[in-house]
Amino acid sequence: MAFDVSSFFWVVLFSAGCKVITSLDQMCIEKEANKTYSCENLGLSEIPDTLPNTTEFLEFSFNFLPTIHNGTFSRLMNLTFLDLTRCQINWIHEDTFQSHHQLNTLVLTGNPLIFMAETSLNGPKSLKHLFLIQTGISNLEFIPVHNLENLESLYLGSNHISSIKFPKDFPARNLKVLDFQNNAIHYLSREDMRSLEQATNLSLNFNGNDVKGIELGAFGSIVFQSLNFGGTLNLSVIFNGLQNSTTQSLWLGTFEDIDDEDISSAMLKGLCEMSVESLNLQKHHFSDFSSTTFQCFTQIQELDLTATHLAGLPSGIKGLNLLKKLVLSVNHFDQLCQISAANFPSLTHLYVRGNVKKLHLGVGCLEKLGNLQTLDLSHNDIEASDCCNLQLRNLSHLQTLNLSHNELLGLQSQAFKECPRLELLDLAFTRLHINAPQSPFQNLHFLQVLNLTYCFLDTSNQHLLAGLPDLRHLNLKGNHFQDGTIMKTNLLQTVGSLEILILSSCGLLSIDQQAFHGLGKMSHVDLSHNSLTCDSIASVSHFKGIYLNLAANSINIIPPHLLPILSQQSTINFSHNPLDCTCSNIHFLTWYKENLHKLEGSEETTCANPPSLRGVKLSDVKLSCGITAIGIFFLTIFLLLFTILLFFAVKNLLRWKYRHI
16 A cells, blocks of 8 residues: 555656646748748738748738738838739739839739739839739730739739730730630730730640631741640631741640540641641540541651540551650550551650550560650550560660559569660559569669559568669558568668668568668658557668658657667658657657757647647647656655654664663
C-alpha cells in the first residue's frame, strides 16, 4: 500500500505541471517569411494590418473588395504578384496601383467589373501578366491601355467578347499570349488582326468560340507561336482563312459534346497553303482515311491524333519524312503493327497510350523506327510472357520507355538488350514475372531512372538490380519485403549510385541499421506509409543533408540518442504518425520546435497521445515537465514529515540502546 501511495504522489508531483499552450493562428498563412502570404477565402474587406510591408506575393482571392482605390494596397509597395480572384470587385479607381512599381502579375479573374479608370493600371513599371477572365467584358475598349507597354500575356477567357479589335493605341509589341477562349467570336477580319501586327511569336487562343468566318489574309502578316481554334464545327473555315499564315503550332482538336463535321482529305489540303510544324486533331472523326489524307503534311514535325477513332494507319504514306513526334493515344488498334511505323522513318517520339482495346505488341512492329528516343505504351493492358527484345527490335537509340499500367510481363535475363541506351524505364503498376535468376536490367548501363511501383517483385532476389551502375532514381513503392524487414544484405547493395530511393507503402516493419550502408550518394529517401517505429531511424544515420519522408508510420516516441541523426538532415516529414505528446517524449518535442525550418507537413503532424491533445499540432504544444509550485509545496511537506519521522526514529533508537547497555 505504501508503494501505491508514493507512486501516486510522484505522478501528482510531475504531471500536475503539464499544460498545453496553443498559439493563436494568424489570419493569413505565411508561406515565405516576410514575402509570400495567402489570405484566401477569409471574408476580408481590407488588407490586414498583420501583413508586413515587405510582402511581395499575395493571394487574396475569395474576399470582399467591391471597390479598390489608391489606398487599398498602398502600404504593400513591394508587391510583384497580386491575386484578387472573385473578390466581387466592381470599381477600380484612378491610380489604384500607382505605388506598386514592381507589380508583375495582376489577377482579376471572376470579378463583375463595371468600371476601370483609364489610369487604374498606372504605376507598375513592368506589368507583364494581366488576368481578366470571367469579368463580364464585352468590348476591348473597356481595358485601359495606359502603362501596358511591357504586357506579355493577357487572359480574357469566358467573357462576352465578339470582336478582337483593340484600340488603335493598344501596345502589342511585347505580347506573347492572348487568350480569348470561350467568348462569342465568330468572325475574324483583317482589320481586327491589324492591331496585333507588332507582336511576334504570339500564342493566340480562340478555343470554344466556334469561328464561322475568317477574312482571307487576316493571319498572313503575323508569325505565330501557336493558334488554337479548338471546338470549331467546320474546319474548312479555318484552313481557308489561314492561307499564307505561319505558325509553329495549330490546335484544331474538338470535344466529345460537340457535333462537328468529319474531317475529309479534301479539307486537309488547306495545309498546303500554310506553314505549320505541329498539328493537333484530337477527338475528330475522319470521313475518308487513306494514304492521300496526309499529302499536305510534308512540313509537319509533330502530329497529335489522340482519340480520332482510328483502327489502323494505311501503309504507303508518303512525305512524312520530317515527322518527329506522333501521338496515337486512345484509339482502337488491335496490334502495334497497325500503326504502320514504316511511314515515319524520322520519328523520335511515339505515344500510344490508353488504347481502347487490349493492345498486342506483335514482333518487330517498330523496327523501322531506328531513331526512336521516346516510346510510351502505358495503359494498354499489354500482356507478354516473354518481353521485350522481340517486340522492341532495332530500337537501339531508345532513351525513354514507358510500359506502366499494363498486365503481366515476363522478363528474361537482359530483357531490354535491344535498348541498351535506355535512361528512363517506367514499369509502374505492371505485374512483372522474372523468369531468370539474373537481373533483366543488367545491360542497361545508362539507366538513371527506374520505376517499379507496385510490380509485385520478389525483393528477396539480391541480383534483381545488378548491372545498373548509373541508376540514380529508384521507385519500389508498393513492393513488399519478406517479413516486412529490409535486411543488412539486400537488393539495394548493387546500386551504389542511387540518389533518390522510394520505399513507401512497402509494408515495412523494420530496417536493419546496415541496410543502406552501400548507398553513399543519397539525397532523398521516402519511407512513408509503412509501419516503421523509431528504431528504423538508425538506418539513415550515415546520411547527411537528405530529404527524409517518415510520414504515416508507427512512430510515437523518439529517444534522445536518435535526435542527432535527424538534425543532420535537410528536410523531414513526420506527419500522420501516432506521436506521443507527453513528458516521455519531451526531448523530441523540444527538438521539433527548434527545427521547424526543416520540417515538412507540420499542419498534419499532430499528437495522438494523450487523448486530451489528440489532433493538436506539435508546433502548438508546450509541455512543462519540471516541478511546479504545487509540486514544490507537496515536496516540502513530504521532506518535513520525513525529517520529523527520522528525528523520532533516531531518538527512539538511541533511547533503546541506552536501556540495554
